[in-house]
Amino acid sequence: MGENATALQTSLDRLLDSPGVTGVALIDAVTGLVYGAAGDIGEAGGGAESSELAALIAQRLGEAGAEGDLESVVLTSRRRHQMLFSVVRPAGDPLLLAAGLDRDRANVALALRSLGDRVTEVLA
Amino acid sequence: MKAPAARNVPALLQALRDEEFTGTVRVSGSPGGTIHLRNGLVGAIETPGAPTATSALLTTGRIDDEAWLTACATEPDADRLGAHLVTAGLIGAAELEVVCTAAVHDGAFAMSLGAAGGWDIGDREPTLVAAPGVEPRALTDEVTRRVGLLGRAGVTAGELARSRPEAVEESAVAPAGRRGGPWVQPRLRGLLDAVNGRRTPRDLAFALGRGLYAVMLDLDHLESQGLIRREARTTPGDRPSTAPRVIPGTADGSTPTGGPLPRRRPGGGTPSGERGEKADR
Numbered sequence: 077m078g079e080n081a082t083a084l085q086t087s088l089d090r091l092l093d094s095p096g097v098t099g100v101a102l103i104d105a106v107t108g109l110v111y112g113a114a115g116d117i118g119e120a121g122g123g124a125e126s127s128e129l130a131a132l133i134a135q136r137l138g139e140a141g142a143e144g145d146l147e148s149v150v151l152t153s154r155r156r157h158q159m160l161f162s163v164v165r166p167a168g169d170p171l172l173l174a175a176g177l178d179r180d181r182a183n184v185a186l187a188l189r190s191l192g193d194r195v196t197e198v199l200a
Numbered sequence: 201m202k203a204p205a206a207r208n209v210p211a212l213l214q215a216l217r218d219e220e221f222t223g224t225v226r227v228s229g230s231p232g233g234t235i236h237l238r239n240g241l242v243g244a245i246e247t248p249g250a251p252t253a254t255s256a257l258l259t260t261g262r263i264d265d266e267a268w269l270t271a272c273a274t275e276p277d278a279d280r281l282g283a284h285l286v287t288a289g290l291i292g293a294a295e296l297e298v299v300c301t302a303a304v305h306d307g308a309f310a311m312s313l314g315a316a317g318g319w320d321i322g323d324r325e326p327t328l329v330a331a332p333g334v335e336p337r338a339l340t341d342e343v344t345r346r347v348g349l350l351g352r353a354g355v356t357a358g359e360l361a362r363s364r365p366e367a368v369e370e371s372a373v374a375p376a377g378r379r380g381g382p383w384v385q386p387r388l389r390g391l392l393d394a395v396n397g398r399r400t401p402r403d404l405a406f407a408l409g410r411g412l413y414a415v416m417l418d419l420d421h422l423e424s425q426g427l428i429r430r431e432a433r434t435t436p437g438d439r440p441s442t443a444p445r446v447i448p449g450t451a452d453g454s455t456p457t458g459g460p461l462p463r464r465r466p467g468g469g470t471p472s473g474e475r476g477e478k479a480d481r
Contacts, residue, residue, distance in 0.1 A: 082331065083286075083293030102298070106387075106414040109305055109342065111298050124345070131385075131421075138383040145386075167260035168299065169387070169414055199295040 087198045088114035094190050096182025097175055098156075102163070102198060103127055105170040119176025121158055126174045130160050145170075148188060155179050159187065161195045173198060203321045209235075209311075212319065213336035216240055223324050228317035231310060236325065238279075241333025244300065245307025249314070249361075250412040251405055253303035253328050259409025262299075263290050278326035300330035305342055306411035310402070312343045313358040346413050350420070361412070365419055365430035366397030382425050391418050395428055 081089070084102065091100045092115045099119035102111045108124035110117075134146040149160040156179050163171035173195050177187055204219070206212035209227055216225070217240035225235040233247025246252055257263045263271075267290055275284035282300070286293045350357035370382075384392065394404050401419060405412040422428045 082297055084297045087294050104302065104414075106417060107302075107305075107346075107411065109302065111301055124349075134385060135383070138385060165295070167262035167409075168256065169302075169410060171298070199298070200292045 082112070083200075084112040084198070085114065087200065088112050090197070091173075091175070091191065091194060094187065094194070096157075096177040096179075096187060097191070098178050099176040101126075101174045103172040103174055105130055105162070105172045107169075111171075116176060119156065119158075120174045121160075121176065123174075126160055126172055130162075130172055148192065150184060150188065152179070152184070157182060157184060157187070159191060161192060163195050163198060165199065171199075203319070209316050209319065210336065210340040213237075213242065213339070216321075217336045221321075224322045226320045226322065227311065228319065229311075230314040232314070232317065233307060233311050234325070236327050236329055238324075238329055238333050240336075242304050242308070242336060242339055243329030243331070243333040244327050245304055245311065246327065247307050247311050249310030249402055250306045251303065251409060252307070253300045253330075255406065256299055256303060256409045256411075257291070259406070278328055279324075281328050282331065297330060300328065301334060302411055304330055304334050305339065306405075306413055308339050308343050309346050309413045310361075312347060313361050350413075350416055357416070360416060360419075360430075361401050363430040364397055364400055365395050365423070365428040367392060367395050367428055368426060370427065382427070384422075384425070384427065388418055388422055391415065392422055392427055395419075395422075 088100050088102060091097060097115070099114065099116035101113040101117060101120035101123065103109070103123040103126050104111065105127050108122075108127040110123040113120060130146060130149060133149055137146065146162055148162070151158040157177040159175045159177065161173040161175070163173050165171055173191070175187075175191055204212065204215035206215050209225075212225065213235070216237055220240040222238050222240075225237065227233055227235065231247050231249035233245055233249065235242060236244040236246070244253065251259065258265060258268060263285065267288075271281060271284055271288060271290065272278075274288075275281050282296055285291050286296060291299075347357045350360060391404065391408065394407055399407065401416045402412055404410075404419075405415045408415070419428065419430070423430065
């Protein structure tokens with residue numbers, strides 16, 4: 077963490093302490109703009125792709141009758157997990173926290189719980 | 201300060217970045233705007249084309265007017281207002297950073313939709329700025345991405361920005377076997393409710409305290425769901441129509457053929473049976 081790190085950068089850096097997390101990024105869920113990132117940015121995923129994916133899933137869930145907002149998305153490949161969390165915001169367009177995790181070092185259930193609990197800290 | 205030689209605004213900003221310039225760049229044009237630089241980084245953009253961070257915070261009610269005025273009175277230097285808002289507990293530092301950064305990108309996008317004229321460089325003018333600011337090159341790349349994403353075959357992002365979308369009756373686009381319209385996300389529902397056929401995307405952005413680009417993207421979603429329709433203007437401005445005049449009573453607007461031209465008679469009026477006859481009273 078640099079001496080002049082911004083508050084957002086500090087928040088994101090802190091999330092790298094979670095077991096298995098290799099990269100995180102805070103993304104605008106509408107525009108796909110990446111506001112900040114920490115660790116391996118490639119592991120967290122691209123902003124535009126993540127926002128489009130979350131929007132598509134939310135739309136399909138809504139059409140299928142699901143109620144409430146999208147909370148999280150978990151993608152699993154052979155070696156890694158990618159997670160997207162909706163970041164609750166008092167006003168303004170929604171945000172997404174994207175996290176890349178090493179599958180050998182992360183437990184999906186624990187990571188969902190751990191990161192999910194800490195999502196609210198990102199905008200503090 | 202003497203402005204560095206540059207062929208366009210992005211090149212100018214990059215040159216000012218190299219000089220770690222602090223001050224303002226006033227860009228003329230439509231919409232034009234003022235770019236606030238701090239140590240070469242873009243801290244804020246004020247343009248008639250998109251809401252600023254201040255507008256986003258107040259319009260959405262994230263910070264109420266009274267608290268805002270109190271904060272402004274306590275901290276007269278707007279450059280330090282952000283830090284004061286955080287210290288006063290009105291908003292988190294990271295959240296403020298997000299709001300200000302989003303506004304910078306949105307302002308740059310809005311300015312890119314019209315041709316820039318000239319520019320003037322001036323001293324620092326206090327305003328609510330993103331800290332530390334946005335790299336000019338990153339800003340240019342993001343604007344390029346946005347303009348490319350919104351542009352469609354035959355319609356540019358600038359033309360879409362001048363469109364005036366109107367809502368379509370939802371029952372008309374109901375999926376087969378379902379009453380009512382398609383499922384619409386709450387955010388899109390709010391935008392749909394604000395669409396009235398007179399507002400441009402810019403008007404909607406200001407009314408909702410949202411970014412212009414975000415509104416334009418959401419309008420795209422609504423249009424793809426068939427919930428709005430819009431006809432992008434193919435010509436900038438409000439040029440008078442030069443379409444052939446349709447004469448009432450004729451089936452089409454084709455030019456009448458045959459027959460003599462109306463003749464003017466002494467005493468005014470034209471003979472009965474000729475076009476241009478005044479109605480009997």
